[in-house]
Amino acid sequence: MTWLSKSTTAFGLILLAHACYSAHEHSALQSHRVASLTSLGTSQSGTATSLPIDITIETIIATFIICLGLVSGTSRLRPIQWRVWAGQIEREGEAGFLNSSGEVEKDYVGNPFRLLESRPGFVDIRKQRKEFAEWVKNQ
Structure with a gap:
C-alpha cells in the first residue's frame, strides 16, 4: 500500500x-x-x-x-485464465509484477513453462540396450 x-x-x-x-x-x-x-x-x-x-x-x-x-x-488483479497469466509473465518478466513500492511481488515465480522446457526427452530403451550390448562386447 x-x-x-x-x-x-x-x-x-x-x-x-x-x-x-x-x-x-x-x-x-x-x-x-x-x-x-x-x-x-x-x-x-x-x-x-x-x-x-x-x-x-x-x-x-x-x-x-x-x-x-x-x-x-x-495490487492489480491477475488474469483468471492460466495461459493468459503465463503469457504475461513471458512477455513482461519481472517488470510486469512490480508492486506499488517498486519491489517484485512475492507470488512471482518466473517462467511457468520452465519445467516443461527443461525436461529431458523420451528415453529410447531399445537404443540404450543396443549401446549397452556393444559396450559389453567391447569390454
Missing part, C-alpha cells in the same frame, strides 16, 4: 472510531435520561430513540473512506 492509501484508510478508521464513540455516548446519555425520568415518577412510553442523523452519516462516510483507502492500495 502506498502512503496515500494508508493515510486514507487511517483517516477513515479515525472517523469510524469517533462515530462509534459518539453512538456509545448517545446511548449512555439516553439510558441515563430514562433512568432519571423513571426515578422522578414520570412515565414515558416512547423512550427508545434512534441515533442522530449526524452520527449515522459520519458512520456511512467513514465506511466509504475506509473502503476507498483499501481498494486504492490493492
Whole structure:
C-alpha cells in the first residue's frame, strides 16, 4: 500500500472510531435520561430513540473512506485464465509484477513453462540396450 492509501484508510478508521464513540455516548446519555425520568415518577412510553442523523452519516462516510483507502492500495488483479497469466509473465518478466513500492511481488515465480522446457526427452530403451550390448562386447 502506498502512503496515500494508508493515510486514507487511517483517516477513515479515525472517523469510524469517533462515530462509534459518539453512538456509545448517545446511548449512555439516553439510558441515563430514562433512568432519571423513571426515578422522578414520570412515565414515558416512547423512550427508545434512534441515533442522530449526524452520527449515522459520519458512520456511512467513514465506511466509504475506509473502503476507498483499501481498494486504492490493492495490487492489480491477475488474469483468471492460466495461459493468459503465463503469457504475461513471458512477455513482461519481472517488470510486469512490480508492486506499488517498486519491489517484485512475492507470488512471482518466473517462467511457468520452465519445467516443461527443461525436461529431458523420451528415453529410447531399445537404443540404450543396443549401446549397452556393444559396450559389453567391447569390454
